[in-house]
Amino acid sequence: MTGVSTRVPWLTTLFVALAASLSASPAVSDALVYRRAAVEAGEVWRVFTAQWVHGSASMAFADLAVVALCGGFLERRHRGLALGAAVGGLLAVALAVHGTQAQVTHFDGSSGVAAALFVAAALWIALRSGSGRLRVLSILAVVGIFAKAALEQWAGWQLTGVGLPEGARVLPAAHLAGGVAGACGVAWIARGRGRERTRCASDPSPRIAAGAA
Amino acid sequence: MRRPTVSIPLVVCVFAALACCSCGSIAVRKTSNVLDYLYPEGTAAIPARDVSLTLPLRVGVAFAPGGTSSRSGGSGWIDATAMGGEITEAQKLELLERIAEAFGDRDYIASVDPIPSLYLSSGGSFENLDQLAQAMGLNVVVLLSYDQAQFNETSNWSLTYWTVVGAYVVKGENNQTQTFVDAAVYDIPSRALLFRTAGSDVRGGRSTPIESAEAVRSESAKSFENAIDDLIRNLDDGLKAFGEEAKTGRVRGQGTPAIEVKAAPGYSGVAKFENGRYSGAIGVVELCLLGVLLGGAALVRRRG
Numbered sequence: 056m057t058g059v060s061t062r063v064p065w066l067t068t069l070f071v072a073l074a075a076s077l078s079a080s081p082a083v084s085d086a087l088v089y090r091r092a093a094v095e096a097g098e099v100w101r102v103f104t105a106q107w108v109h110g111s112a113s114m115a116f117a118d119l120a121v122v123a124l125c126g127g128f129l130e131r132r133h134r135g136l137a138l139g140a141a142v143g144g145l146l147a148v149a150l151a152v153h154g155t156q157a158q159v160t161h162f163d164g165s166s167g168v169a170a171a172l173f174v175a176a177a178l179w180i181a182l183r184s185g186s187g188r189l190r191v192l193s194i195l196a197v198v199g200i201f202a203k204a205a206l207e208q209w210a211g212w213q214l215t216g217v218g219l220p221e222g223a224r225v226l227p228a229a230h231l232a233g234g235v236a237g238a239c240g241v242a243w244i245a246r247g248r249g250r251e252r253t254r255c256a257s258d259p260s261p262r263i264a265a266g267a268a
Numbered sequence: 269m270r271r272p273t274v275s276i277p278l279v280v281c282v283f284a285a286l287a288c289c290s291c292g293s294i295a296v297r298k299t300s301n302v303l304d305y306l307y308p309e310g311t312a313a314i315p316a317r318d319v320s321l322t323l324p325l326r327v328g329v330a331f332a333p334g335g336t337s338s339r340s341g342g343s344g345w346i347d348a349t350a351m352g353g354e355i356t357e358a359q360k361l362e363l364l365e366r367i368a369e370a371f372g373d374r375d376y377i378a379s380v381d382p383i384p385s386l387y388l389s390s391g392g393s394f395e396n397l398d399q400l401a402q403a404m405g406l407n408v409v410v411l412l413s414y415d416q417a418q419f420n421e422t423s424n425w426s427l428t429y430w431t432v433v434g435a436y437v438v439k440g441e442n443n444q445t446q447t448f449v450d451a452a453v454y455d456i457p458s459r460a461l462l463f464r465t466a467g468s469d470v471r472g473g474r475s476t477p478i479e480s481a482e483a484v485r486s487e488s489a490k491s492f493e494n495a496i497d498d499l500i501r502n503l504d505d506g507l508k509a510f511g512e513e514a515k516t517g518r519v520r521g522q523g524t525p526a527i528e529v530k531a532a533p534g535y536s537g538v539a540k541f542e543n544g545r546y547s548g549a550i551g552v553v554e555l556c557l558l559g560v561l562l563g564g565a566a567l568v569r570r571r572g
Binding site: 110165193203229233 | 375512515544545546547548549550551553554555557558560561562564565568
């Protein structure tokens with residue numbers, strides 16, 4: 056793999072620090088968590104802010120560990136992709152929770168963003184790695200994360216999350232939505248690079264032409 | 269010497285008479301009905317109003333008063349009046365405690381109070397429940413009705429009872445007990461039936477005629493316990509289904525009273541009651557996949 060920068064992944068650091076501190080205060084969490092009735096009464100921000108708070112410490116640890124590792128990895132290589140995957144994940148999960156999951160009256164957790172960054176990071180490795188085995192491993196990891204969420208969503212399997220709050224269930228639709236957002240982000244970047252490469256091949260820029268001369 | 273002759277028809281008649289004396293069946297039935305308590309004869313219709321539940325709930329649980337018990341049939345060896353009998357107050361309280369214990373730890377239930385039957389007047393209807401609600405601070409009441417039928421039948425082995433020893437050692441009595449317990453959950457202020465569910469138990473056994481009355485009583489108690497355990501499981505499912513139904517804004521679907529679920533100040537467990545609490549939680553599978561991927565990447569970097 057190439058293109059590793061030494062810059063600090065401050066976007067990821069900021070996300071993790073903010074989510075951890077918001078989750079630490081029950082009063083703040085209560086004001087930010089998703090509640091369908093409150094959202095329908097006008098508190099629209101809850102659809103997005105719910106993904107920054109967590110109902111239990113172990114759930115926060117698991118979610119934010121994945122965000123930190125995958126977000127940090129991606130941000131050091133392509134900040135735009137990291138930002139795009141995270142924002143795309145937030146939006147996709149918000150839409151999935153409020154728009155398609157009518158049974159959900161309460162939601163929290165940043166696993167959707169974590170899934171988006173995971174898929175984006177794995178696909179990035181698959182596209183950029185020089186090792187064939189690592190590429191296969193990355194693809195298998197992406198297939199694995201989607202297969203698990205799909206089994207939970209449609210086959211009714213309950214592969215529990217880490218340290219769920221009492222009475223809560225995992226929402227696999229959030230993982231699916233986040234994963235799709237991450238994949239779309241990578242596809243967008245890959246498509247842009249593909250176009251650039253095609254343009255360079257058919258119409259060399261004056262600088263390249265001058266260099267060649 | 270002339271041998272005494274025994275007439276064969278006489279022997280047959282004696283055995284037939286003995287067999288008839290030995291045979292018999294007894295049926296014991298105990299019932300209590302919640303409808304007789306809430307809507308006694310002559311009561312005008314009591315329409316249910318829209319429901320407004322404030323969580324956490326204070327729930328009362330009681331047997332509908334005015335239970336009856338009846339016996340029919342008879343047996344030559346068993347005193348029918350010694351069998352069955354009405355379920356005692358102590359037994360009722362023990363069964364109510366079981367239910368209270370099973371549901372008392374729910375976040376959206378502040379308390380479950382067993383109510384002795386003495387507090388409920390026969391045919392007392394909702395006025396009686398209103399008094400209880402005020403006295404005990406209840407929002408919701410679970411009223412239990414029951415129907416237990418016990419049958420005792422004497423088998424052909426009863427011929428051995430005439431040896432007297434046989435009555436003590438031969439288990440020639442077949443006992444069967446069938447119990448059905450129904451729970452109706454009412455919101456007291458609105459008079460609305462929130463949901464209902466039931467539990468049942470069927471059991472059988474054999475006993476000697478001497479121990480029959482005791483065996484029947486013991487089977488009755490065991491059968492009630494099993495039916496209540498079954499009811500607890502079904503109540504749990506019923507409660508979940510009711511919570512999910514409540515999200516739709518109706519108590520039991522189209523045409524039933526509207527329901528609004530509110531939280532008391534400082535309480536935030538409405539989602540738990542409605543079974544609508546979900547979390548975006550990364551699981552062990554995702555963490556393992558990430559671990560494998562990171563491990564693979566580290567290995568490739570080290571080699572290359």
